[in-house]
Amino acid sequence: MKFAVMRLALAPMLATSFIFTVPARAADVFPNRPIRVVVPSAPGGLLDVVTRLAAQKMSEKLGQPVVVENRAGGGTLVGTRFVRSAPADGYTLLAATNTITALPAVKLDPGYDLLKDFTGIGQIGRSPWFVLVGANQSDKSIADFIARGKSNPATMTFASAGFGTTPYLAAQSFLHRAGVKMLHIPYKGNSAVYPDLISGRVTMLFDGVGNTATMVKGGQLRALGVTSHKRLAAYPDIPTVAEQGLPDFTSYFYLALLAPAGTPKAVVQRLADALQSATSTKEMRQRFEADGIEPIATTPEEFNKALRRDLDDMAQLATTLGVKKE
Structure with a gap:
């Protein structure tokens, strides 16, 4: 008789426990929304x-x-x-x-x-990065670009997505290694630079290969070099920066x-x-x-x-x- 009473007393507690544990487990499922x-x-x-x-x-x-x-x-x-x-x-x-x-x-x-x-x-x-200039620029190689930069330090500029961003530091690292100083022009994003780079209002941009490959292939931009360890299989005609006078430079x-x-x-x-x-x-x-x-x-x-x-x-x-x- 005592055993029967105990089972009856425990039944509401077990039911309550079941009610509370099921929703908790459902809430733990990830993800359950976008x-x-x-x-x-x-x-x-x-x-x-x-x-x-x-x-x-x-x-x-x-x-x-x-x-x-x-x-x-x-x-x-x-x-x-x-x-x-x-x-x-x-x-x-x-x-x-x-x-x-x-x-x-x-x-x-x-x-x-x-x-x-x-x-x-x-x-x-x-x-890696492409080192980019507008197709109307005179530079055909990294060596040309460096020589022009040293001869015209006050007239050439480089753009980036903003001070301290990765493309900014990559470009600054390249210029430091090349011994060239240029004025930095910040933009809200690299994509905002393209019209000014194509027109020549800014001289140079470091940008991801995938961002600008279409414009390079279309002749709007010129990739002077790529910052990878070796030439990219998809772009075998674009030499690395390292093989153009800056040994071991990669980014x-x-x-x-x-x-x-x-x-x-x-x-x-x-x-x-x-x-x-x-x-x-x-x-x-x-x-x-x-x-x-x-x-x-x-x-x-x-x-x-x-x-x-x-x-x-x-x-x-x-x-x-x-x-x-x-």
Whole structure:
């Protein structure tokens, strides 16, 4: 009799426990709604294009839409700060280049602490730069460009997506190595530079291969060189910078995804798995080859270690170039 009474007493408690545990498990399923990826630069750039391709493939793996949203401005700071302040639940992510490790080296207050405010999901790939001039410029090679720069130091300019961004530091590193000084003209994004570069209002731009290959092939822009270790298979007629008088000069930028710090590890891993699945597809690999992008598969742990190293490397580069924090 006591046993029967005890079973009756426990029945409501078990029922209550079941009622509360089922919704909790359902809430733990990730993702259960669309995911937003913020690109902190203008539409049309390589980061934007590649992120959209990766997002489409990730959505197939995750079973939810992965929507890309551009938040340009402040040399990527507008979008970066927006994601920093977003909930750490995996539903708002940041697409970034290594500008995110460069800005702390050149800004007194970039508005974020990379290692405290973000956690890495993984790298998408890395790309070298084209050294670009308008097709109406007289330069036919890196040697021509350097010679003209030394002869006309007050008349030549270079453009970038903003002070401290990756293309800015890459161009400054090249000019420093070449012994040439030029006036810097900042823009809101590299894509905004194209009309002025084509017309000759600005002299030179460092930009990702995939961004400008069409304009190079179409004869609007001239790629004087590429900053990779060796010539790209898709562009065998464009020599490296290193083989044109600057031995061992190479420069790459990477494309990656990050999440706000505190995002659960299981969620980060789910996103990382989806990203690696996306970048390993035949379609993405073919697009990468055409755009001069080298795929890179990293775990979140490996990427976070790479971010720490890159912060130190960028600080050292800024010191070498004599770039003062603003």
